[in-house]
Amino acid sequence: MTDAALSQGPTSRGGPSYWPIWRAIGKWAGLFMLGLIYFPLVWLMLLSFSANPLSGIPGSFTSTHFRALFASTDWHQPLLASVVIGLIVGLVCAVVATVVGRAVPSLARPGRTLLLFVLPLFVPGMSMGAALFIFARSVLDLKLGFWSIALGHFVWAFPFALLIILVVTTRFDHRLVEAGRDLGASGWRVFWDIEFPILMPGIVSAALFGFLMSFNEVMRTIFLRGTAETMPVWNWVQAAAQQSQVPIIFALSTIVLAVTLPLLCGVFWLLFAKLDKS
Amino acid sequence: MTMISAASEGEAGPVSRPRLGLRQWAARTNWVLGLILLAWFVLVIVPLAVLFSFSFFETKSYFTIYRPSLNTWISLFESGRFEVTLRTLRIALTVTLIELLVAYPFALWLAKGCRSKTLRAVLIALLTIPFFLDTSSRTIIWRAILGQNGLVNSLLMQAGLTDAPVEWLLYSEVSVHFGLVVSLFPPMALPIYMAIGLIDDELIKASDDLGATPWQTFSRIVLPLSLPGVMAGVVFTLGPALAAWVEPGMLGGGFVNLLSNSIESAYTALRYPVVAALSTFVILLLLALLGAMMLVARRFGDLSSSFRVLKG
Numbered sequence: 001m002t003d004a005a006l007s008q009g010p011t012s013r014g015g016p017s018y019w020p021i022w023r024a025i026g027k028w029a030g031l032f033m034l035g036l037i038y039f040p041l042v043w044l045m046l047l048s049f050s051a052n053p054l055s056g057i058p059g060s061f062t063s064t065h066f067r068a069l070f071a072s073t074d075w076h077q078p079l080l081a082s083v084v085i086g087l088i089v090g091l092v093c094a095v096v097a098t099v100v101g102r103a104v105p106s107l108a109r110p111g112r113t114l115l116l117f118v119l120p121l122f123v124p125g126m127s128m129g130a131a132l133f134i135f136a137r138s139v140l141d142l143k144l145g146f147w148s149i150a151l152g153h154f155v156w157a158f159p160f161a162l163l164i165i166l167v168v169t170t171r172f173d174h175r176l177v178e179a180g181r182d183l184g185a186s187g188w189r190v191f192w193d194i195e196f197p198i199l200m201p202g203i204v205s206a207a208l209f210g211f212l213m214s215f216n217e218v219m220r221t222i223f224l225r226g227t228a229e230t231m232p233v234w235n236w237v238q239a240a241a242q243q244s245q246v247p248i249i250f251a252l253s254t255i256v257l258a259v260t261l262p263l264l265c266g267v268f269w270l271l272f273a274k275l276d277k278s
Numbered sequence: 279m280t281m282i283s284a285a286s287e288g289e290a291g292p293v294s295r296p297r298l299g300l301r302q303w304a305a306r307t308n309w310v311l312g313l314i315l316l317a318w319f320v321l322v323i324v325p326l327a328v329l330f331s332f333s334f335f336e337t338k339s340y341f342t343i344y345r346p347s348l349n350t351w352i353s354l355f356e357s358g359r360f361e362v363t364l365r366t367l368r369i370a371l372t373v374t375l376i377e378l379l380v381a382y383p384f385a386l387w388l389a390k391g392c393r394s395k396t397l398r399a400v401l402i403a404l405l406t407i408p409f410f411l412d413t414s415s416r417t418i419i420w421r422a423i424l425g426q427n428g429l430v431n432s433l434l435m436q437a438g439l440t441d442a443p444v445e446w447l448l449y450s451e452v453s454v455h456f457g458l459v460v461s462l463f464p465p466m467a468l469p470i471y472m473a474i475g476l477i478d479d480e481l482i483k484a485s486d487d488l489g490a491t492p493w494q495t496f497s498r499i500v501l502p503l504s505l506p507g508v509m510a511g512v513v514f515t516l517g518p519a520l521a522a523w524v525e526p527g528m529l530g531g532g533f534v535n536l537l538s539n540s541i542e543s544a545y546t547a548l549r550y551p552v553v554a555a556l557s558t559f560v561i562l563l564l565l566a567l568l569g570a571m572m573l574v575a576r577r578f579g580d581l582s583s584s585f586r587v588l589k590g
Contacts, residue, residue: 022383023391030384033463034401037408041421043429047422055427096314103311113315120322122513124521124564126538127329127557134326134550135331138342155321159287212410219523223545236414240527253415264410268403 028216041257048250065251075252078234085146085230086215089153093161093210094203101165102195103200114166118159125219128155133223144226152224153214160213161206164271168202201270212260231256303448326561332554342550350551354559357575359540366537367563369451370519373458377466378508385470385499385507402471405464416459417528424456424529430556446486449531457525465514473507474500505575518558554588 025153046058048065069075100117104110120128132152172195180190196203218232225233235253238245324431334346353359392398408416423429424447431443446452477500485495523538537560544552 023387026383026385026387027391029380030387030467033380033384033467034404036460037463038404040416040423043423043529044415044419047419050466051292053422057427057432059428099310099313103308116315116323117318122517123326124557124560126521126523126541127561128325130541130545130553130557131325131329132321133545134554135328138332138550139328151321151457156316189575209410216410216412218412218414219521222542232412232414235412236524239414239418249415249418253412256415257413260410261407264407265403268399268406 019174039052044250045254045257048247048254053250065247066255068246069251072248075231076232078229078231081146082215082226082231083151085150085213086157088213089157089214090207090209090211092154093157094207097158097161097165097206098199098203101162101169102199104162104166105170114162117162120155121159125156125217126223128152129220129223132220136224144224145228148224148226148229149221149230150214152220153217154210156217156220157210158212161210164206164209165199165202167271172198199253205267205271208263212264215260218271280482328549329554330558331550333558335551335554337549337551350555353552354555362535363559365535366520369458369534369536370516370522371567373455373462373519374466374512374516376455376459378511379386381463381470381511382508385467385504386475388467388471389474389477392478402468404470405471408461408464413461413524414528416461417524420453420457420529421448424453441570443453449533451530451534452530454522454526454534457529458519458522461525462515462518465518466511468506469505469510469514473504473510477503492535509571509575512571513564513568517564520563 005071041060047053048060049061049063051060051062051064053065104113104117108114123131129152132148132155133144136148137144142148176194176198177190180194185193216232217230218236221230223232229237231252235249297463334348336343336345336347336349354363375428384473388398388401392401421428425431426445426448428448430447431440434440434444481499482495485499490498521538522536523542526534526536526539537556541553541556541560544550544556
């Protein structure tokens with residue numbers, strides 16, 4: 001039992017975290033950065049309810065900007081476009097990533113294939129957008145629009161979806177499939193009744209991640225949109241063009257955050273709580 | 279991020295997988311995989327190759343001339359673009375360095391010093407969530423915080439530290455640095471955390487037991503083994519920083535021109551070869567900086583062993 005007591009040790013004694021001062025610096029510097037990431041979101045929500053958001057200080061709370069937002073219809077089309085593109089990208093990501101994620105671990109050299117699939121992670125968004133734009137517009141002479149935005153988003157979101165699926169497929173116990181076959185189930189049934197339910201949390205997370213990556217993408221969309229507009233681009237154009245539109249964008253962003261944040265917490269609950277059990 | 283752990287676990291996959299009976303199924307999946315690979319090749323590799331070759335064409339009165347020449351590349355280093363390149367490099371490197379200095383100790387604490395499992399899970403979730411949030415609305419809010427009558431200036435003036443609002447807080451290089459440092463923190467911290475998390479506690483304990491000082495344990499064991507994470511973090515920070523567009527646009531107020539602005543103005547002027555050359559240039563800069571980093575990193579540890587996980 002002394003071993004058990006000792007094994008508690010490394011986490012507290014290990015490495016330079018042995019020095020309390022370094023541990024404290026590391027911890028608080030990181031927490032401060034996290035604060036800097038999340039504080040603006042809170043401030044944004046507060047300002048969207050303030051009478052005069054452009055002053056920069058929240059005060060005299062009102063729902064004027066939300067009413068102005070609902071009175072205007074300009075943002076309906078970009079929002080709808082973003083949601084539809086996001087849904088398509090999420091769905092395609094989940095299906096393709098499941099197929100690839102199941103196949104890659106059984107390949108002779110999975111590393112190379114994997115590297116090819118995650119390559120877009122290493123290419124700056126602007127360069128990838130420009131590459132796809134020149135390829136589609138100048139070489140293939142296609143008219144850009146929603147389809148090219150969706151393709152660009154897919155290239156961006158797919159590596160993430162694949163990495164998430166790989167977390168579940170590499171853990172999958174193939175003896176289960178073997179057992180199902182021995183008991184006489186068909187290939188499709190084995191997949192549907194045994195493999196699919198176990199891979200489910202990964203597949204759902206991949207779809208949700210795909211949706212959210214697409215829903216908030218700006219850099220690639222700028223190049224690939226043609227005349228179409230998605231919501232982040234609409235936000236960007238409005239914010240850059242006129243200051244008077246900013247309160248409405250704050251209100252819209254608040255609504256989007258109120259929807260996305262619980263969704264993301266759901267994904268993490270799926271990934272951490274469910275996967276840790278299995 | 280997950281790539282490292284996924285690939286290393288994948289090594290065990292082919293061995294434990296039964297060959298019998300699965301062959302048909304595997305054959306069919308691989309046929310589909312081949313098609314997907316082909317489509318992916320057309321979607322990713324071909325456009326990048328086209329981008330590269332387009333940079334050798336040039337534009338004359340709004341028409342692209344399809345004759346190979348180096349004119350576009352030469353023009354990149356004239357007309358003030360060289361200054362823009364230097365500024366972009368300086369800002370991107372400063373931001374990456376700041377991220378590294380803040381993220382490394384934090385990742386170390388998170389991986390080895392944080393005792394509560396729940397707290398760790400929450401912090402990792404908090405680090406991941408920003409990847410999925412809209413950058414433009416997250417960045418535009420800094421205008422309200424850093425502006426002339428924003429939160430920071432109000433606090434400073436109320437505290438009596440300044441009489442007039444501090445002007446360099448917004449629409450300056452400072453605010454661009456600031457915006458980039460905030461938004462690029464998760465991509466630096468997460469890969470480093472993953473790499474340090476994979477280091478076996480037994481190694482650290484053994485080093486302690488053999489009488490190494492904490493500094494020796496850190497410099498000989500923790501640092502070399504965490505290098506792949508540092509490299510990944512640098513890729514995910516330096517790349518976006520070199521191509522940053524939202525932050526300089528929203529917080530630079532037109533005073534901070536970076537390569538991305540040049541790309542955008544060439545794009546609106548329909549000068550596609552210039553767009554191609556600048557975009558290729560950003561990729562090449564990233565590759566060159568990474569190559570330099572790898573040379574430096576080789577002095578600290580055996581990098582080939584770090585990349586073994588990728589080869590599978």
